[in-house]
Amino acid sequence: MRTSFKKLLDLEWTFFKLSAIADLQVPFNLGVQFINDILWYTMQIILFEALYLHINNLGGWGIAEMRAFLGVLFLVDAFQMVLFAYNFDVFSEKIVHRDLDLLLLRPVSSQQLMTCQKLQCGFLLNALFALSWLLWSLSLLPEGFPWMRSLLILIVVPAALAIFYSTRLIFCTLALLMTRAEHFHELYFTFFKMGQRPDHLYGPGIRYIILLIIPVGMIASFPTRVLVDPTDSWALPALLTAAMGSLFAANLFWRWSVKRYMTIG
Amino acid sequence: MSYVSFLKRNLACIRLGISSRTTYPIDFLMAIAVIPICYFLVEAVFWSGLIKASGNDLLAGFPARYYLGYYLYIILQLGSINWRFERVMIAEINSGAVNALLLRPSSFFEYHLGQLLGQKLITALVMVPVVSFIAWAWDLPFHAQRLPIVFLMGICYVILLFSLHFAVASMAFFFDNVYSLNNSKNMIIWILTGELMPLDLLPSPIREWVIALPFSCGIYIPAAYLSGRIDTNAFMKGFISLAVGGVVFGLLARFVWKQGLHRYSGTGA
Numbered sequence: 001m002r003t004s005f006k007k008l009l010d011l012e013w014t015f016f017k018l019s020a021i022a023d024l025q026v027p028f029n030l031g032v033q034f035i036n037d038i039l040w041y042t043m044q045i046i047l048f049e050a051l052y053l054h055i056n057n058l059g060g061w062g063i064a065e066m067r068a069f070l071g072v073l074f075l076v077d078a079f080q081m082v083l084f085a086y087n088f089d090v091f092s093e094k095i096v097h098r099d100l101d102l103l104l105l106r107p108v109s110s111q112q113l114m115t116c117q118k119l120q121c122g123f124l125l126n127a128l129f130a131l132s133w134l135l136w137s138l139s140l141l142p143e144g145f146p147w148m149r150s151l152l153i154l155i156v157v158p159a160a161l162a163i164f165y166s167t168r169l170i171f172c173t174l175a176l177l178m179t180r181a182e183h184f185h186e187l188y189f190t191f192f193k194m195g196q197r198p199d200h201l202y203g204p205g206i207r208y209i210i211l212l213i214i215p216v217g218m219i220a221s222f223p224t225r226v227l228v229d230p231t232d233s234w235a236l237p238a239l240l241t242a243a244m245g246s247l248f249a250a251n252l253f254w255r256w257s258v259k260r261y262m263t264i265g
Numbered sequence: 266m267s268y269v270s271f272l273k274r275n276l277a278c279i280r281l282g283i284s285s286r287t288t289y290p291i292d293f294l295m296a297i298a299v300i301p302i303c304y305f306l307v308e309a310v311f312w313s314g315l316i317k318a319s320g321n322d323l324l325a326g327f328p329a330r331y332y333l334g335y336y337l338y339i340i341l342q343l344g345s346i347n348w349r350f351e352r353v354m355i356a357e358i359n360s361g362a363v364n365a366l367l368l369r370p371s372s373f374f375e376y377h378l379g380q381l382l383g384q385k386l387i388t389a390l391v392m393v394p395v396v397s398f399i400a401w402a403w404d405l406p407f408h409a410q411r412l413p414i415v416f417l418m419g420i421c422y423v424i425l426l427f428s429l430h431f432a433v434a435s436m437a438f439f440f441d442n443v444y445s446l447n448n449s450k451n452m453i454i455w456i457l458t459g460e461l462m463p464l465d466l467l468p469s470p471i472r473e474w475v476i477a478l479p480f481s482c483g484i485y486i487p488a489a490y491l492s493g494r495i496d497t498n499a500f501m502k503g504f505i506s507l508a509v510g511g512v513v514f515g516l517l518a519r520f521v522w523k524q525g526l527h528r529y530s531g532t533g534a
Contacts, residue, residue, distance in 0.1 A: 032445035039452040043461055050466050051315070054325050059318035182349070183295035190303045194311070201314035 019119035030122035037126045059200040071134025073220035078127035091172040156223035159243035166250035176257040195219045278379020297388045301340045308336040334405040334492030341389040343419030344483030358437035415487040428514035438525030459485025479510030
């Protein structure tokens with residue numbers, strides 16, 4: 001178990017180095033990618049800043065908490081852009097071109113090769129920006145922020161990434177089971193829009209869906225709760241459980257789908 | 266005679282767009298109904314949840330049902346950006362597949378615009394009854410008698426925006442990778458259309474500037490007019506900005522395409 005995990009990490013490090021070399025060949029593209037993501041951040045900031053011109057409080061969160069929420073969202077998004085976003089974007093295409101067939105013959109995890117082979121190292125700049133935004137917004141919290149709590153970022157962001165990865169994997173894996181599944185990818189992003197807003201804005205039924213069935217609501221809301229609300233004692237355990245549970249479920253679904261894919265030929 | 270052939274080949278492109286949209290039934294259902302309705306529902310739960318969580322009945326002077334009525338227009342998809350379609354245009358220029366089209370009597374512009382219009386028209390026409398039903402079932406503000414003129418604005422906007430997409434895609438003649446540039450353009454359009462939020466929520470004077478741009482005819486102006494947020498006078502002003510924008514983007518598209526083609530032919534392609 002430990003050896004195979006080390007093997008996974010070694011392989012990922014090699015992918016990182018290869019991707020970094022490839023990315024640095026086109027520095028202009030790196031710059032445009034950075035600006036694109038900053039534009040996306042700006043959109044989210046404009047939305048909430050404009051809304052807070054008309055209201056003071058959203059379910060107990062003022063503008064300071066909302067900025068922290070956006071910081072977490074940006075940070076998780078930046079890391080998912082680095083680690084696996086590109087691979088999921090071209091996932092259906094790879095299946096159509098039967099790239100998976102070759103990957104299945106290799107002595108490493110086909111899941112890793114399909115989902116984490118190409119990294120986009122330029123987005124590390126965005127991660128840096130997002131981290132700065134998050135720390136700045138935490139410093140503005142009205143009740144103050146004990147800086148020791150910022151270490152929790154090291155736990156909650158990987159957990160959120162695990163949920164992001166798992167949910168995307170489940171939706172993308174559908175491409176193995178049907179002829180054209182690109183729209184399921186779009187459908188995922190429609191659901192993910194709900195994860196881009198605090199979960200307490202939604203009613204109980206919707207919260208049940210986005211926290212338990214397709215846990216996109218946990219990607220930014222729960223890590224923010226852990227950071228800004230020390231009294232919320234169940235947010236961290238719930239987040240960690242959801243992260244492990246969704247990783248396990250996604251891997252199980254992947255294995256079952258690959259088996260079915262191989263049977264069909 | 267040339268007008269008739271122009272019409273015929275463009276109708277053929279529109280038919281091609283419709284048939285390529287309807288080839289795969291599940292894909293068709295997902296693209297025209299499931300995803301837009303899910304998108305509407307996501308916005309509906311967000312805006313109604315937001316107004317409830319704020320503790321007020323109104324947001325910027327409008328109750329929640331006006332926000333739901335506003336987002337009904339999204340289901341018609343006339344103002345939404347079609348990312349996949351633009352990527353195809355860029356890929357065709359990058360890969361040289363554009364050569365096959367250059368040899369035909371139809372132009373690259375007509376070929377893709379026709380298909381885009383076909384896809385948009387079939388989607389909007391199929392979804393009108395669905396939108397009307399949702400408005401009736403949820404008692405949302407929806408002025409059905411305004412649909413024809415809103416439809417006309419939607420089609421004009423598709424043509425205007427296509428010119429801009431075409432200009433950016435034509436930059437693939439000059440650069441190896443214009444996908445990122447295309448994404449930047451779409452991000453900016455996303456907020457300028459009012460898809461992210463109704464533009465009247467923006468602070469003044471930014472609000473007035475943004476509404477005066479032709480991009481507001483993508484979502485904000487038609488959606489606000491259909492749901493009764495704005496009057497006929499404000500709606501009609503949208504056609505002026507569309508006309509000006511159409512000329513500007515049309516000329517830009519023509520210029521970039523001509524220059525690109527010149528450069529492309531110069532390399533021996």
